Amino acid sequence: MKLPADGIDAPPNVMAGPGAPPVAEPAALGVARVSVGSGMARAAHALVRGATRELLAAGTYESLADGLDYGELNALLGRTR
Structure with a gap:
């Protein structure tokens, strides 16, 4: 084919x-x-925008709850294909 x-x-x-x-x-x-x-970077920027709006408007940090810890991030970025 x-x-x-x-x-x-x-x-x-x-x-x-x-x-x-x-x-x-x-x-x-x-x-x-x-x-x-640049799609992933733009998605990250949107998260930063949302977290900033939350912090400035409500003074809270809930949008940061799903962040990766450094160990998980390092493992993800160090993974081989």
């Missing part, structure tokens, strides 16, 4: 975000890498 990526002379990459198909779908078409670009 010929895949859409078969005619490309390099590993095809795609940019994805909200509403894009799950990673498995482009992978099945021959996509080598799915990137989210």
